[in-house]
Amino acid sequence: MTETAAQAKTAVQAAAALARSDDSEGMSYLESLPRRLVTLYLPLFIILVVLLFPFYWMALTSIKPDEQLIDMQTYNPFWVVHPTLKHITKLLFETEYPRWLWNTMYVAACATTLSIIASVLSAYAIVRLRFKGGDAVGVLIFFAYLVPPSILFIPLASVIQAYGLFDSPLSLILVYPTLLIPFSTWLLMGYFKTIPYELEECALIDGASRWQILVKIVLPLAVPGLISAFIFSFTLCWNEFIYALTFLQSTPNKTVPVAIVNEFVDGDIYKWGSLMAGALVGSLPLVILYAFFVEHYVSAMTGAVKE
Amino acid sequence: MTTMQTSTARPATMQTPARAVYKDTRSLWERLRTNRNWLALWFMLPTAAFLILFLAYPLGLGVWMSFTDERIGRTGVFIGLENYEWLWNDSIFWLSVFNTLLYTIIASIIKFAVGLYLALLLNRHMPFKAIIRAIVLIPFIVPTVLSAIAFWWIYDPQFSIVSWSLIKLGLISNNINFLGDPNMARASVIFANIWRGVPFVAITLLAGLQTVSPSLYEAATLDGATDWQRFRYITYPLLTPIIAVVMTFSVLFTFTDFQLVWALTRGGPVNATHLMATLSYQRGILSGRLGEGAAIATAMIPFLLAAIAISWFGMQRRKWQQGSDND
Numbered sequence: 213m214t215e216t217a218a219q220a221k222t223a224v225q226a227a228a229a230l231a232r233s234d235d236s237e238g239m240s241y242l243e244s245l246p247r248r249l250v251t252l253y254l255p256l257f258i259i260l261v262v263l264l265f266p267f268y269w270m271a272l273t274s275i276k277p278d279e280q281l282i283d284m285q286t287y288n289p290f291w292v293v294h295p296t297l298k299h300i301t302k303l304l305f306e307t308e309y310p311r312w313l314w315n316t317m318y319v320a321a322c323a324t325t326l327s328i329i330a331s332v333l334s335a336y337a338i339v340r341l342r343f344k345g346g347d348a349v350g351v352l353i354f355f356a357y358l359v360p361p362s363i364l365f366i367p368l369a370s371v372i373q374a375y376g377l378f379d380s381p382l383s384l385i386l387v388y389p390t391l392l393i394p395f396s397t398w399l400l401m402g403y404f405k406t407i408p409y410e411l412e413e414c415a416l417i418d419g420a421s422r423w424q425i426l427v428k429i430v431l432p433l434a435v436p437g438l439i440s441a442f443i444f445s446f447t448l449c450w451n452e453f454i455y456a457l458t459f460l461q462s463t464p465n466k467t468v469p470v471a472i473v474n475e476f477v478d479g480d481i482y483k484w485g486s487l488m489a490g491a492l493v494g495s496l497p498l499v500i501l502y503a504f505f506v507e508h509y510v511s512a513m514t515g516a517v518k519e
Numbered sequence: 520m521t522t523m524q525t526s527t528a529r530p531a532t533m534q535t536p537a538r539a540v541y542k543d544t545r546s547l548w549e550r551l552r553t554n555r556n557w558l559a560l561w562f563m564l565p566t567a568a569f570l571i572l573f574l575a576y577p578l579g580l581g582v583w584m585s586f587t588d589e590r591i592g593r594t595g596v597f598i599g600l601e602n603y604e605w606l607w608n609d610s611i612f613w614l615s616v617f618n619t620l621l622y623t624i625i626a627s628i629i630k631f632a633v634g635l636y637l638a639l640l641l642n643r644h645m646p647f648k649a650i651i652r653a654i655v656l657i658p659f660i661v662p663t664v665l666s667a668i669a670f671w672w673i674y675d676p677q678f679s680i681v682s683w684s685l686i687k688l689g690l691i692s693n694n695i696n697f698l699g700d701p702n703m704a705r706a707s708v709i710f711a712n713i714w715r716g717v718p719f720v721a722i723t724l725l726a727g728l729q730t731v732s733p734s735l736y737e738a739a740t741l742d743g744a745t746d747w748q749r750f751r752y753i754t755y756p757l758l759t760p761i762i763a764v765v766m767t768f769s770v771l772f773t774f775t776d777f778q779l780v781w782a783l784t785r786g787g788p789v790n791a792t793h794l795m796a797t798l799s800y801q802r803g804i805l806s807g808r809l810g811e812g813a814a815i816a817t818a819m820i821p822f823l824l825a826a827i828a829i830s831w832f833g834m835q836r837r838k839w840q841q842g843s844d845n846d
Binding site for chain 1: 555556558559560562563564565566567569570572573574575576577578580581584589633636637640641643644645649651652653654655656657658660661662663664665666668669670672673675677678680683714717718719722723726733736737740771772775776777778781782795796799800803804809812813816817819820823826827
């Protein structure tokens with residue numbers, strides 16, 4: 213049985229590799245270089261510059277000394293003469309930024325873990341247990357995916373208040389799964405469907421319970437799907453704003469996006485350096501995570517849409 | 520939707536286990552543990568708990584709250600349609616509806632056009648393809664609020680890098696007041712939204728493009744099809760289903776957008792960029808009139824239902840195009 217499992221795994225990996233290696237030349241040799249320059253490289257270059265410029269600007273501002281920030285005549289604003297780490301050290305040692313960063317990570321990690329556990333169970337039930345009304349439940353979960361936080365935050369604020377969770381990270385840990393579970397369930401349903409049913413039948417005949425099948429057969433084969441769901445959910449949590457803005461009041465409890473918007477905005481003309489440093493430091497963990505898991509990230513995004 | 524097909528496609532013999540023939544002698548506990556429906560109930564329990572407590576119940580509660588005069592710190596009483604009547608005569612509310620529609624329509628159209636164009640570019644053969652594709656998605660990874668803050672700095676009335684560059688190029692003589700002038704503010708916010716949305720549209724459409732067989736293009740080229748004809752009669756029809764889904768999501772998220780506008784303008788200047796979501800937050804949470812805020816949020820639901828209906832029909836059409844089994 214393990215052999216079959218291994219075979220199935222190689223098949224899945226082979227399919228994934230096939231999907232990745234689409235760099236065949238195709239008909240592109242028919243085009244001349246000047247033509248490719250105008251129709252492909254130039255527009256692509258312009259779009260990439262526009263897409264990346266805000267990050268360049270963010271990074272540049274966070275290491276620029278204050279006088280260069282506001283003096284655009286003597287210094288060329290597109291470059292920095294004597295870079296300084298002042299803004300970043302000020303951010304890390306003189307504000308509560310590390311605390312906010314920790315809050316964000318803690319909430320995102322807890323909410324994501326809870327959601328993945330719930331999603332694995334529900335996706336397995338919908339795909340493999342084929343219970344009465346399972347299809348309807350699948351459709352309902354899909355609709356839950358379409359309910360946006362913007363219409364829920366007011367009633368949720370009063371629900372959170374009623375449960376006594378106001379201004380507590382626990383409120384976010386409990387609420388974020390509503391954003392993550394529908395998405396992860398649909399993603400994992402797609403992965404579970406690719407696992408051969410015969411493997412489970414073998415295990416059932418050998419006397420395994422459903423729980424054993426899920427833990428020992430289905431989950432090891434669905435690891436890429438689990439990583440995708442985890443990465444994407446984590447990013448969604450990190451990005452979430454409106455619930456965090458509504459539920460959290462006291463400064464030390466805030467998450468990075470909320471704190472950046474509320475805590476740094478004073479009348480100070482020199483605020484930009486630390487503001488940009490805050491935005492940069494808040495984005496870096498996600499970008500690094502993304503760099504390691506690009507494939508999983510893209511498959512999560514496109515997988516959820518394809519379903 | 521796809522589950523339906525999997526289950527019906529399975530042979531019927533598999534669904535009726537052989538044990539139905541003899542009498543079931545197992546204990547109640549044993550049956551609870553192995554019966555498929557009971558088992559599914561246990562498996563669905565965590566998901567159901569989260570979604571009912573924190574999604575379905577608040578959704579209903581929100582609609583109920585919109586019929587009350589609830590405020591922060593005091594429970595409301597039922598006042599019927601009074602909130603809606605009040606909003607009906609409120610010019611700021613109608614301005615926010617107008618802004619939301621304008622924001623959604625313009626941003627979605629441009630996101631679609633640029634996203635499709637970018638997807639077509641990325642689908643072509645070139646060096647460093649994988650890295651370029653990875654880079655394109657970065658604006659989507661970075662939290663919206665944090666990139667919005669970067670835009671806020673780019674749109675600064677005094678030290679905007681855009682104004683500076685245009686002045687140096689001799690195109691304008693004074694700094695552009697990006698977020699101070701109503702129409703300029705609208706355009707700026709829409710641009711930031713497009714900037715963030717294009718990568719999502721492009722990468723998901725690219726995934727669709729990769730499923731189109733190159734041999735179709737080769738055959739068409741042999742038949743003398745032009746670039747435009749290949750796009751119009753091969754790419755576009757094969758891509759329609761995924762376009763429908765992607766654009767529904769895009770419209771849905773743009774329509775309910777909150778964070779970008781809140782970080783950039785908070786609805787100003789003179790409510791010119793107030794979306795329904797930001798107005799709902801301002802009235803409901805900041806001013807404490809929860810009932811009124813809930814009424815604004817509830818007023819968004821009909822629009823969302825329209826978007827979901829479009830998504831549904833988009834998927835139906837996909838099934839119809841690819842035959843009933845589209846797993």
